[in-house]
Amino acid sequence: MKYFFTSIVGLFALISFGQAPQSERISRIKATLPVVEKVYQEYAEKNHFPGLAFGLVVDGQLVYSGANGFSEIATSTKASPKSLFRIASMSKSVTAMAILALRKEGKLKLDDPAYMYIPELKSMPSLTKDAPPITIRHLMTHAAGFPEDNPWGDRQLDSRDEELIALIKKGISFSNVPGITYEYSNLGFAILGKIIGNVSGKPYQQYIDEVIFKPLGMSSTIWEYTKAPKMLLAHGYRFEDEKWKEEELLHDGTYGAMGGLITSIEDFSKYVSFHLSAWPASSGEEKGPVSRSDVREMQMPWNFNSLNAKFKYPSGRECAVTSAYGYGLRWSKDCEGRTGIGHTGGLPGFGSQWQILPEYGIGILAHANRTYAGMATINTAVLDTIIALAGLKPLPIAVSPVLAKRKEELIKLLPTWNNAEQSGIFAENFFPDKSLSHRKKELDILLERVGEIRGSTDMVAENQLRGTFSLKTTKQDIKVYFTLSPENPGLIQQLDFSLTD
Numbered sequence: 001m002k003y004f005f006t007s008i009v010g011l012f013a014l015i016s017f018g019q020a021p022q023s024e025r026i027s028r029i030k031a032t033l034p035v036v037e038k039v040y041q042e043y044a045e046k047n048h049f050p051g052l053a054f055g056l057v058v059d060g061q062l063v064y065s066g067a068n069g070f071s072e073i074a075t076s077t078k079a080s081p082k083s084l085f086r087i088a089s090m091s092k093s094v095t096a097m098a099i100l101a102l103r104k105e106g107k108l109k110l111d112d113p114a115y116m117y118i119p120e121l122k123s124m125p126s127l128t129k130d131a132p133p134i135t136i137r138h139l140m141t142h143a144a145g146f147p148e149d150n151p152w153g154d155r156q157l158d159s160r161d162e163e164l165i166a167l168i169k170k171g172i173s174f175s176n177v178p179g180i181t182y183e184y185s186n187l188g189f190a191i192l193g194k195i196i197g198n199v200s201g202k203p204y205q206q207y208i209d210e211v212i213f214k215p216l217g218m219s220s221t222i223w224e225y226t227k228a229p230k231m232l233l234a235h236g237y238r239f240e241d242e243k244w245k246e247e248e249l250l251h252d253g254t255y256g257a258m259g260g261l262i263t264s265i266e267d268f269s270k271y272v273s274f275h276l277s278a279w280p281a282s283s284g285e286e287k288g289p290v291s292r293s294d295v296r297e298m299q300m301p302w303n304f305n306s307l308n309a310k311f312k313y314p315s316g317r318e319c320a321v322t323s324a325y326g327y328g329l330r331w332s333k334d335c336e337g338r339t340g341i342g343h344t345g346g347l348p349g350f351g352s353q354w355q356i357l358p359e360y361g362i363g364i365l366a367h368a369n370r371t372y373a374g375m376a377t378i379n380t381a382v383l384d385t386i387i388a389l390a391g392l393k394p395l396p397i398a399v400s401p402v403l404a405k406r407k408e409e410l411i412k413l414l415p416t417w418n419n420a421e422q423s424g425i426f427a428e429n430f431f432p433d434k435s436l437s438h439r440k441k442e443l444d445i446l447l448e449r450v451g452e453i454r455g456s457t458d459m460v461a462e463n464q465l466r467g468t469f470s471l472k473t474t475k476q477d478i479k480v481y482f483t484l485s486p487e488n489p490g491l492i493q494q495l496d497f498s499l500t501d
Helices: 002-014 022-031 033-046 088-104 136-140 161-170 186-200 204-216 265-276 292-299 375-390 401-413 436-450
Strands: 051-058 061-072 237-240 243-246 303-308 321-325 330-334 339-347 350-357 362-368 453-456 460-463 466-473 478-484 492-499
Touching (some): 022 051, 022 375, 033 061, 051 265, 088 136, 088 350, 350 375, 362 375, 401 478, 401 492
Antiparallel strands (some): 303 321, 321 330, 466 478, 478 492
């Protein structure tokens, strides 16, 4: 992507690097926005998007949003962050969250057979005699054994409940037995919508509106396009024969649970912010429709999808990426350790994507009104650009009291190790694994090369019980890594010294 490189050249010198306080961090991110706008504009022009809207969420707030082009061509209505786009399969995680809300109410369990809530499923023929029953978890993670059905499923939005039940009664064609592999299924999420309706006693749309959207303040998110204000509704188009042709908008129906939501950047950013708010785990007050632990559970890689050993970022660097599916969410991790969570959406007339990087406290969302507009590629490019230009690093993990205490106790023992075996800070395996004399000799050899200890750096935590710091010396710092045992309080079970780079 040429625009990535030309944009960096123009802005690179403006931004210094290193971990920064929140206000400075947001300022750095905002400094990249001229580049971000240009990247989206060029991508929209190149791919013939009638309109595009986007937003950037940082530390729980929509810090910037923008748009270009038209939400409706015939009337030359300009797209904006308030424009209402159909977001297709971005709807799936909302359906999954509703299932977790019902679990929270004690009305179902994820490993319950789905036939407990849709009786017609019990008599449906399975692929093999040893196939297990389809569970709710199978449906949420695309592991029910149904075939990939994007072309077919995309035209089912306005189907009715009785049509879904008739399909089940007739028998569903399986590509696999449940529980053994990943295969994307819109039908599976339509069934989840029916389960929500049967269990809650109200249409799944109403339940989701009341239990999820209302608590999050999402007052502009709707299911039926005829309820949208005319000047805000984005019309969908395909680009064919070198011109835009309008796609028919389908009404709301049973399959809306897999892809029917209509929302704006401003409204859906509240949902994205809620997903970011689950990180890091804390003891703070719960303010969402489900608990933060439920949200983190949604985001875990429950069903392996693929490994792309040759993935390339927009800069051209090659970086392997593995991906999996959570509960209505896609999960990925790259060779640099970046975890991405979100979902794409594609229907006739529309394409969208949202994505968060929890370790960075940042999220992005974009909607376009062209058939199957590929928004994951551009959102990944934008996030990668922002991280590079703003010099973003993963947010630091708070150092736990026990980790800080063991660091200070360890520093007092070094370099002499006097009374180390009686100090009470080492686990029972520590000295049997490597004797005190050998440990002292190991550190002494390093000190002979770099000089006396003159102090230490702050602790950098990997988690609550593991981390690193450096011993400052006259020539070169010594990196100290230690991890604590599962005892309470934790004791040092492993300790390593090495010269810093």
